[in-house]
Amino acid sequence: MIDHIKEHIARVEQFSSSDINEIEAFRIAYLGKKGVLNDFFAAFKSVPNEDKKEFGQVVNQLKNAAQDKVNALKEAIESKAGTKNAYGDLTRPAEPLALGARHPISIVKNQIIDIFSRIGFNVSEGPEIEDDWHNFTALNLPEYHPARDMQDTFFIQTDPDILLRTHTSSVQVRYMESHKPPIRTISPGRVYRNEAISARSHCFFHQVEGLYIDKGVSFADLKQTLQYFTTEMFGKSRIRLRPSYFPFTEPSAEVDVYWGLETETDYKMTKGTGWLEIMGCGMVDPNVLQNCGIDPKEYSGFAFGMGIDRIALLLHQIPDIRMLSENDVRFLSQFKSAL
Template sequence: MIEELKSHLKTVEEFAADNLDDVEAFRIKYLGKKGILNHYFAEFKSIPKEDKKLFGQTINQLKQAATQKVEQLKAELSKVNDEKNIYGDLTRPAEPSEIGSRHPISIVKNQIIEVFSNIGFNVSEGPEIEDDWHNFTALNLPEYHPARDMQDTFFVQNNPEDLLLRTHTSSVQVRYMENNKPPIRTISPGRVFRNEDISARSHCIFHQVEGLYIDKDVSFKDLKQTLIYFTTQLFGKSKIRLRPSYFPFTEPSAEVDIYWGLKTETDYRITKGTGWLEIMGCGMVDPNVLKNCKIDPKEYTGFAFGMGIERIAMLLYQIGDIRMFYENDLRFLKQFKSIF
């Protein structure tokens, strides 16, 4: 009888099936209530005493083999059926793909670039690690000039070239003027750095877009018309005002305000109840800056302007805390999925 068990054991090990029905029939044959194994367990009491140990071991071995074979075949055939259901039906709906999103800073930067590109401004870029000449001296800020204190600077320590992290993208304009002859019409978007405390309204890292136009007979009137065009295209608001201000590299200089309005509670909050909102600084390029860049101020004049991209984005999307731009919070970023 032990030889019969060994024969069944060999049959179990060689058994194969290509469908679950055959596996179920095999299970019933060996493991069912009226199956082969129960038959041999019933015969156990009639086995001679000296053979009981070997007989019992062989029965258990057959039971384990049959059980493992059933589980193995069921798992394999179930996997095949699942894959067939997934990949075999070409009419089934596709898995929804996650839509990416641009960062709001990139969105606003691209919008600003598009507005100025439509009136002939190209885009210029420069290094973020800058030297003293391009960041300060060429812009009418010689060493020890008190206006340097307006921009708390990150300096690169222990270097012979007075390197620093640029405090504005005006340094890009200097490089552009050094390598290009008028007429010049360019905007310089980029990241800048200032040693400031981080709060809801300020950060040590932020982004600027600065514009420069140099040609013969450029006037303040040209600057104003350019700014009216820009605010109309970006904000849908054409009413602006220019308040006298001071910048070392422009003269005369002005702060630009747009009339935001007082239609909502938010309008009252962001304009402090006045309806007017400051968005940028501007002015006519100082003749000393033109001289430093080898441009004759007697032949050419020009204007420049600069704005913070974060400030514009906060206005457009009503974002109350500048730190949100840098925290990589997916809950915040996913809000811009449908914006390109």
């Protein structure tokens, strides 16, 4: 009898299947109410007393082996099923990924960079926390100069000589200090001014300023460069330059582009004139060149600067400049097509 039980133990250990129905049939055959184990337990009464201990141990060994075998085979099947559920059908198309959108400021900035890169301008960058020399003094704005009042400045309280830059002209100063002419660079970046926040102005905004220094550079070169830019950027070829004043350029001018009067929006944007101011420009003041270590008798140059935010408002008909910094997903998602 004991040998017969051991034969069953060997069969149990050899049994293997990945079919849940076969495993269930195996379980019933050994562990069911009418299974093999039930028969052995019933036969226990007829076993001689001297063999009962060994008989009981072998029967329990068969029971444990059968139970362990059933559990192991079922766990193997469940593990495979779990893996399949986790990864699914790998031949099916993947779930679509939600694409983000470029910010309108980035879109316009990249367009400006691309336009000027075609005519040899590189990109230069500098710190947003600047010192007085690079932000004011080197640009022909010495201390107590009345033109400093044109730019309400955020100063760092712990050091009155340190401030948040009010324009990216400070980057041009740093570039002239570290590079020899010819220089042809644009400086995009964020600037700060202590102004009231409204639909048309903000305490921080974005500028891109350009600088060209070489021998024999004239105002005609400046006008031709700006003519090229406005045609590429806006599709408008008519520009005009109005005399103006900037401490770091002389002569200086405001640049207007003829926007037209085709729609009601055009009338509102241009105040009924058809002309729209887009930037300031001028010939670099000799004092600025000298402050940056460039001989003004040998070299001349021009500079220009424009607000990226203002151009973004124009191109995309955005009614409020605050929308550019509020990070409203409903607003930003409209620019997905502009990637």
